[in-house]
Amino acid sequence: MAVAEDTRKIEEARAPERSQIPTVIADDLHIVYRVNGGPRGRGSATAALNRIVGRKKPVGMREVHAVRGVTFTAYRGEAIGLIGSNGSGKSTLLKAVAGLLPPERGRVYTDGQPSLLGVNAALMNDLTGERNVILGGLAMGMTREQVRERYQGIVDFSGINEKGDFITLPMRTYSSGMAARLRFSIAAAKDHDVLMIDEALATGDRKFQKRSEERIRELRKEAGTVFLVSHNNKSIRDTCDRVLWLEKGELVMDGPTDEVIKAYEKETGK
Amino acid sequence: MSAPPARDDGLTPAELAARYGLAVSGARPGLGEYVRQLWARRHFILAFSRAKLTAQYSQAKLGQVWQVATPLLNAAVYFLIFGILLGGRDGTPGGKHNYIPFLVTGVFVFTFTQTSVLSGVRAISGNLGLVRALHFPRASLPISFSLQQLQQLLYSMIVLLVILVGFGQFPTWSWFLVLPTLALQLVFNTGLSLIMARLGAKTPDLAQLMPFVMRTLMYASGVMFPLEHMLKERAGASPWLVDVLQANPVAVYMDLMRFAFIDGYTGADLPPHVWALALGWAVVAGIGGFVFFWKAEERYGRG
Helix, strand or coil: CHHHHHHHHHHCCCCCCCCCCEEEEEEEEEEEEEEECCCCCCCCHHHHHHHHHCCCCCCCEEEEEEEEEEEEEEECCCEEEEECCCCCCHHHHHHHHCCCCCCCEEEEEECCCCEEECCHHHCCCCCEHHHHHHHHHHHCCCCHHHHHHHHHHHHHHHCHHHHCCCCCCEHHHCCHHHHHHHHHHHHCCCCCCEEEEECHHHCCCHHHHHHHHHHHHHHHHHCCEEEEECCCHHHHHHHCCEEEEEECCEEEEEEEHHHHHHHHHHHHCC | CCCCCCCCCCCCHHHHHHHCCCEECCCCCCHHHHHHHHHHCHHHHHHHHHHHHHHHCCCCCCHHHHHHHHHHHHHHHHHHHHHHHCCCCCCCCCCHHHHHHHHHHHHHHHHHHHHHHHHHHHHHHCCHHHHHHCCCCCCHHHHHHHHHHHHHHHHHHHHHHHHHHHCCCCCCHHHHHHHHHHHHHHHHHHHHHHHHHHHHHHCCCHHHHHHHHHHHHHHHCCCCCCHHHHHHHHCCCCHHHHHHHHHCHHHHHHHHHHHHHCCCCCHHHCCCCHHHHHHHHHHHHHHHHHHHHHCCHHHCCCC
16 A cells, blocks of 8 residues: 555655655765866876876866766655756766766765666677677676576567577677667666666667567566666656756756756757 | 654755665775675676687687687797897706796796786776676776686696697696696786776876886796896896895796796706795785775776
8 A cells, every 4th residue: 555655646746745765865966087188288298297206186187077066865666867968967977876986075875786777888799699698697796597597588588589590699790779789688687776777768670669668667667766867858758757957967957757848848949 | 654754854865864774875895795795796707707718819710729829929939039049048947958848838927927917907997888887896807807817828728738748748746736836826916917907097007007017027037038047147146136036926936837847947946935935925916906906996987
């Protein structure tokens, strides 16, 4: 009963006084990227020497302040969309929530280990699809038994073998669509407490898109809290009940989906 | 819901987090917990090292043959330069006919440490995509790379065995000494690789610098000439310099391996306290490197 009540409440506009269980808390979060070899000081040997000898602030290093003081609390059962223009810090924010980027200032508190949906970086193009499925699964923290159990499911879901035995070929021989499908299938094979999806909905052909949307809905049901980054306002409307709007690393608006998207569309002149 | 409908509004985020038992995301676990997490990822570490090894030559037509051809060609070059042109064969323990086994053992064993260091420098800085996309104890990467180099060495060992037999060195009981030597060297290399990984994560420039450091170390450890003979007879170096150079870890593991494989290479050719040195270097680098790497665990991936 409690669960049903909780869901009903979420479908309503969020009332702040309601008691809920927080799963992710971001407290005045700042993320700074440090980039070597920006235009300033590049190629200057003396600058580099200065950097090595004196422990002063490096001259050739540029700082990119990607997230500036974001504070929010996410609760169990919520699906939260992140919107904003390119480079507004959405993906960076997700990575910080996942604990993958250390914050410059502020903190992120989470319940369990949030996971970012994506294994792109662990896969190797020179290996066969088969070995990549195993490697990707292990990289996400699945046990060998879990990987073995889900192997066939992953391959079937990706549809790689629909046009012949492609799973035993190196991934570099795949078309970009096929590779994206396999990557999504591997990533979506794991259950998550706090799940974060970064524009993964837009992979593959129509048939696969439908299948992946369905899978994301399933994952949402199993997960405690879902974050979705997307430029597609329709998919945000379909999946999310709360939206955070980021611009230049700052939180512009935080509220129910309709309200925020309306304001966002007004701002961007859509 | 069992929680009382108390108002959470007045709480600061930190208090709210404490109340519901949320933990700081990306915080560094304790050392014991870290070791446990690492152990839980052992299959990933192994699979990653094998995958790297396979991917290395997958574009080449000869494929995995290069695993053994590369070190062999290296040894051939050194034989030509140092063995024939520069007369490095003089003073080879057990006589000149031992030079080839001496050289090839040296090159393979040195390459093991060299590549571990060089790949260690890039273990974090060259895999930032992976570090920023997935959650795992970061020490998995340098450890995985040094395991990759161990597997590479095992391939080379096959060639080495053929060469040894070809030069009249037949298996004896002393060959079993290779196993403890290899184990100690692996621990040493892994520790070194962890240290280099942390340094390289902060200062990627090390990747440009380290090849020179390693080459200096190669010449200073007697990979392609008998170190003691060369320093004493040819260069007239003082004995303390010989002692220092012979005590360096690369020379220690190399000499032990030669002692194990080559008949004419006797205990008299080894530096004093060689096993103690081998163990000491492994323990110091292994534990020191691991703790040093773990200390910065939460900072990898930035910048």
